[in-house]
Amino acid sequence: MEFRDELNRHLNISSEEIIMILQNIKIINEQEVKEIKSKINRYEDKRRAEEAFYQSLSPVRKFFASRPPSHHQAVEYIVHVKERLKQIDRIKLRIFELDQVIERCKERTFEKEIELSSLMVEEMIKYRESGGLA
16 A cells, blocks of 8 residues: 655555554654643642642741742743643644544555655654654
């Protein structure tokens, strides 16, 4: 079976090898989602601990405690949580696309050619060149 992208780059790889590569790339993406979620959880745990410590202070100590302004906290939240959640959404969309291509490869074994996105072909080429360590 032959695979090509929008730029008419061709990959002459067996469909079994394509399926294996795509499944491995999917596993890598799922691991990345887990890592990002753990980073979000660590940040939220840190913020909760800081807030609990601040609330445990006496009113006099709270007055002298240096606390970042609320807009700084909002920017921190955007950077550490919202942007990472957007990144997770992009990766999940990528995983969905990989699942669709895997299903197409399994269903259409009789076809001579399947068109893939150029990003997917690039990712597969990188994966093969790195020896499966992408």
